[in-house]
Amino acid sequence: MLKRPFHWRECLHQAWFIVSVSALPTALVAIPFGAVLALQAGNLIRQFGAQSFTGATAVLGIVREASPVVTALMVAGAAGSAICADLGARKIREEIDALEVLGVDPLQRLVVPRVVACAVVAPFLNGLVTTVGLIASYLFNVVAQGGSPGAYLQSFNSLAEVGDLWVSEVKALVFGATAGLIAAFKGLTAAGGPKGVGDAVNQAVVFSAMALFAENFLISAVTT
């Protein structure tokens, strides 16, 4: 797939574009996510009298599960929809056909750089979500619920492993590539005028979300 000339500029351009459309919403979503997790888990755990484990739940919940999924949904929803709409519009304006007639392979020129960009950007976003989510969960636990900072950090440290972060990043990479592939495929097969593009975008987002949850389940099952 990467053997013929790889279009670096297009890829960088796309990566920057993806970051610009999805970084802020991703970070904003991460805050309530971390907070809710702290709130719910915190309550439950208090009933068991095991408050010192709140930090541990945050590790499991945010780093391993929530963060990649939030990232993936954002990549699918913000970046995937934009990629699908862009390629779909080019398809129905016959730009893709024109490219092919001019001897340029649209897969090489348009699809590969976008999929690579999605795959590369997703782990970065994932790091962002993890960081913001953990900070939010910590603040909520400590400030809003009066938990002790020491206990949080201790239980966090006792459960946190670098391995978790790796799994999380690998998930994000796979999700990013999947969302990019589905968006590009749906865009390039759009047909039937502007309405067809709308349908393609809609399907791309729904399909990606479903594929991502399935992949998340598989990877979690394999790595635990």
Added chain:
Amino acid sequence: MGVEVVVEGLTKSFGRQVIWEDVTLTLPAGGISVLLGPSGTGKSVFLKTLVGLLRPDRGHIWIDGHDLANCGENKLYELRRLFGVLFQDGALFGSMNIYDNIAFPLREHTKKNESQIRQIVMEKIELVGLNGAEGKLPGEISGGMRKRAGLARALVLDPEIILFDEPDSGLDPVRTAYLNQLIVDLNAEIEATFLIVTHDINTARTVPDDIGLLFRRELVMFGPREMMLSSGEPVVRQFLNARRHGPIGMSEEKDVSELEAEAQQGHDPGALPPIPPQLMPTAGRLRRSQQAPGTWLAANGVVPPPGSFVDERGRDWLREYPRLLGSVR
């Protein structure tokens, strides 16, 4: 210049929907052919099949001894170099300005430096009359200008075969006349093989050397303009002469241009309307594939309807051809 394209028994369907079946025709080298058909009869599909964007179910497309319909991917890319395609709305790349659009094929496929590219691009921009618009984005110019820019882009690699997808759709009659004239002049100049698909009867009647008629999933007839315009075959007649009464019912696409043509030609269902003179290149040039008016008719002993070959200025191109040629020269 210009290569012959021989299409044999070409059939295309999508799933169970047959688009057209068993299409056989020859596009003569350097000639202008028109394929006429109502909207939705698969004209665009035909063009896309000719350049190998779509694979036919059956049949052959012979170009230079190679079968484009059944060759490998590498050969296909090679054969495509012979083609220039003007897509329906120009198909310009929306993110590039007109200059970069036209320069694109040169930057992709040649090792020319920017000043050589500039020279070629400006020459084509001049040719299609887009001076001053080179810095604009496709979204900022009119549909007619987009088509002309698309034509300029299709020309930069000096194609041997040029396909036009409805060059006259979405344009007012003045712009259509301008573009048709441009096409005829272009053919005189570069002598490539031209195929125009259109649903505009006026274009079909005046521009080409040969006319084909695509209707109800088949190529009804294909042949010299004079043969088609004097044909008594009901479908051909109704179509090329835009009769309201005939085998083609109202359910079929009848658009504004057809109705206009209908109105212009009166409503006598009995007599054939006069055959209009063919559109001539400007400045008294002649196209290499062009034949003198009445050549086919004379060779086949067919008498054209009265008033044929008389233009809007009252000049009779059949009788006064040599003199008229001399006068425009």
